[in-house]
Amino acid sequence: MLEVKGLRAGYGQVEVLRGIDLDVAEGEIVALLGANGAGKSTLNNNLSGIYRPFAGSVRFAGEEIAGWPSPRIVEAGLIQVPEGRRVFPNLSVLENLELGSYRRGRPRRQANLERALAVFPRLRQRLQQKAGTLSGGEQQMLAIGRGLMAEPRLLVLDEPSLGLSPLLVDEMFELVRRINGEGLTVILVEQNVMQSLTIAHRAYVLENGRISLSGPAAALLERPELRRSYLGV
């Protein structure tokens, strides 16, 4: 579904990603792991067309999307739920969800709204409330709900567990597993290595702009270098 080859990207003169190769097959959860500053968000924002890659190829659903503007990438069905949620604080929860289908999925907005609210029943009581007044966990639900409104073919979740209480973190990972179980392909970008590897099929570890490790999640859990770097054991 997604095939990235030799992707180089960065900001201005600074190259952050120095040749990334990765692929995601339909129906998978692929975890993208790495410490702060490894280049995870840079990769996401290049996939989503917020920035233009310096070089390399990004094939999504059979099309070369590297360099496409973000509206076109959204239209193709690659949807990112960004780090820090980025919900519209001045709009109601309902309006946030509606805007999720601004570019894609608009004809089935009502049905998708019901589906998103079935996934996040807590949002239903908050529909008329301004998104800025929600708690962090609720905002994260809203951000994912907004992403689901666009009928994603590939959902990129950037640090969905960041800033949530441990209980909510568990809930979030369980939720990712559930929506994947319903057939949605997911890239899970996380610092929470242990839990990500538990639900992911495969994983890539990003270090200094390069993929340093990759493979089936279960196998990676056993790798001593990963355990040393991220789990402290």
Add this chain to the structure above:
Amino acid sequence: MVELQILLPAILNGLTTGAVYALIALGLTLIYGVLHIINFAHGSLLMLAMYAVFFLHAGLGIDPYLALPVVVPGFFALGYLLQRGVIARASHGRDENILLVTLGVSIVIENLARYFWRSDTRTIETPYSFETVDLGVAFIAVPKVVAFAGALLVTLALWWVMSRTDLGRAIRALAKERQGARLVGIDVDHIFAMSFGIGTACVAAAACLLLPSFYVSPGVGHTFVLIAFTVVVLGGMGSFAGALIGGLIIGVTESLCGLYLGESLGQIGIFLIFIAILLFRPTGLLGHRA
């Protein structure tokens, strides 16, 4: 104490002027709210629209009110292209540059107007220019009543667009969260230009409503835009309801000050309000802390 027979007409007249101020301020506050810039070209665009209305009347005999369906879409397109083709291009995305570019645009428009149309003030005469409506408590000039109703209708239409359509939601979303807006597939440059276009369409509507009772000259924009700034600050930067209420308050204040202090000093009240707002409530009546 002035009698009620004089006071009421003054208040009503103030409300009619205030509604037009509100309309102009609405465009200004929309552009400020979304693009985070003060549009210095707002007054010049108003002037340009007033000339458009004037020449449509002088050349083709089109009534100012009937010019609305031509002038408003035309100026919407002009605003859209101005933002997309000139302001966005020349400012390289830096707010302080945008400010200077709009100032530059206004100087260019104004001096072109001086060059082509000279500095004389021009007025048009319509059959209803001097007609009045008996409102029971006062006689109000027909053009003022129409301007009041028209300004409120346009405000209502704008409110509907902003709250009930995806375009309006996208504009408001973009005002606060650009990254999030990009990620739901909102074309940022397009929506910026749409906002500028709608803001410009507001002054075009104001021009059609003003001209039956007001003059046009190359400098006429200043008269209104300075007041519109005050309205925006009074109502709260970026607040639509604030612009409407602020406009009406300013209109009535100007009218009452004119009544008590004399016509030429009417604007003193406006600037006293402006100073008081800055001193005691810098966020404006309905504004939020930044």
